[in-house]
Amino acid sequence: MHFSTAIVAALGLASSALAAPTKAERAQSRKMQFFGINESGAEFGEKNFTGVYGKEFIWYDLSTVDTFISQGMNLFRVNFLMERLTPSGLTGSFDPLYLGNLTQQVNYITSKGAYAMIQPHNYGRFHEAIITDTAGFKTWWKNVAAQYKNNDKVIFDTNNEYHDMDQQLVFDLNQAAINGIREAGATKQIITPEGNSWTGAWTWVSSGNAASLVNLKDPNNNLIYQMHQYLDTDGSGTHAECVSSTIFRERLVAATQWLKQNNKKGLIGEFAAGVNDQCITALQDGLKYMGENSDVWTGALWWAAGPWWGDYMYSMEPPSGPAYTGILPKIKDYFFGDATTTPTNPSTPSTPSAGTAKKYTQCGGKGWTGPTVCESGSTCKVSNEWYSQCL
Numbered sequence: 001m002h003f004s005t006a007i008v009a010a011l012g013l014a015s016s017a018l019a020a021p022t023k024a025e026r027a028q029s030r031k032m033q034f035f036g037i038n039e040s041g042a043e044f045g046e047k048n049f050t051g052v053y054g055k056e057f058i059w060y061d062l063s064t065v066d067t068f069i070s071q072g073m074n075l076f077r078v079n080f081l082m083e084r085l086t087p088s089g090l091t092g093s094f095d096p097l098y099l100g101n102l103t104q105q106v107n108y109i110t111s112k113g114a115y116a117m118i119q120p121h122n123y124g125r126f127h128e129a130i131i132t133d134t135a136g137f138k139t140w141w142k143n144v145a146a147q148y149k150n151n152d153k154v155i156f157d158t159n160n161e162y163h164d165m166d167q168q169l170v171f172d173l174n175q176a177a178i179n180g181i182r183e184a185g186a187t188k189q190i191i192t193p194e195g196n197s198w199t200g201a202w203t204w205v206s207s208g209n210a211a212s213l214v215n216l217k218d219p220n221n222n223l224i225y226q227m228h229q230y231l232d233t234d235g236s237g238t239h240a241e242c243v244s245s246t247i248f249r250e251r252l253v254a255a256t257q258w259l260k261q262n263n264k265k266g267l268i269g270e271f272a273a274g275v276n277d278q279c280i281t282a283l284q285d286g287l288k289y290m291g292e293n294s295d296v297w298t299g300a301l302w303w304a305a306g307p308w309w310g311d312y313m314y315s316m317e318p319p320s321g322p323a324y325t326g327i328l329p330k331i332k333d334y335f336f337g338d339a340t341t342t343p344t345n346p347s348t349p350s351t352p353s354a355g356t357a358k359k360y361t362q363c364g365g366k367g368w369t370g371p372t373v374c375e376s377g378s379t380c381k382v383s384n385e386w387y388s389q390c391l
Helices: 005-013 062-070 096-111 134-148 167-183 209-213 247-261 277-292 322-326 328-335
Strands: 034-039 075-080 115-120 154-157 225-230 266-272 297-305 362-364 380-384 387-390
Touching (some): 062 096, 225 247, 247 266, 277 328
Parallel strands (some): 034 075, 075 115, 225 266
Antiparallel strands (some): 362 387, 380 387
């Protein structure tokens, strides 16, 4: 959605009505502090860092925020690109339209009583180069945090999935972000450091993240360590199949022990699995385990929602994303006190429709089972290995 001062002004004056809260919401019986979703699309077109709104990238449908809140969600991880926010560099000025769109999203989410996680989806890189300028990274975060320092429902995520980097550098970047955020005057908000090796929960200890990041310092003592966990063979989140019906729980055990031993808090910032019996059982089992260990696990966020995901196997975009219809009804009660302990059987996933993909919609990528031929006047272009789009 394009930013306009009129829209933002209107958001400050009025808000749409919320759907009725769930029984669990009314009873305030959350098993964990957070139940949420990744909003993904503003980071699309990663090879075209400038990008064109509505062509390479898209912002999020604000009406879906109300839909997710009505399902009990209270945390939205808002994905975007650093290069689009500060096009001239880490210490450069903001692009006013991109910042305006981001702020519009944040203000809408938090006006509804939910939390908005500001999340640069950059993998520890800027224009594809590993960020080594920790001072510049600190400045970037100080400037960003200053925009939201008075909003207690904002959460700062230092960067998405550092990987293939020197472990000391990952530590230094996280610490620089923490320092910059606090120096900006954002002293009440949660910060979520992420680890190396794609911040995987299952490799948190073996990768060296545990030994290194345990030493991060926050003067306000409000860190929650963010980890990601997928249930396919290589943990990449690119397959519909899950290793076993207990793999989610199994991949959380070592990280859970580390959190407990070090008196730390954790958050699963991304998780997902395919719409099939084994995966749904695994999801339920893992979320049950997290609820049983809510002294250290604060919650989990599904990957992903967003207007352009189409029939992507993990899409939870309302009203027809495969995970919205096939996963959400089966897992949402595991975030609340009245959750069943008996895994439920999933509905049979629908067969993707044949035909052509409309302009600006998905037409390919790993795991994509929808149409791969674009309608007349557009061609399927590769954005990344997981997403191709009709342009």
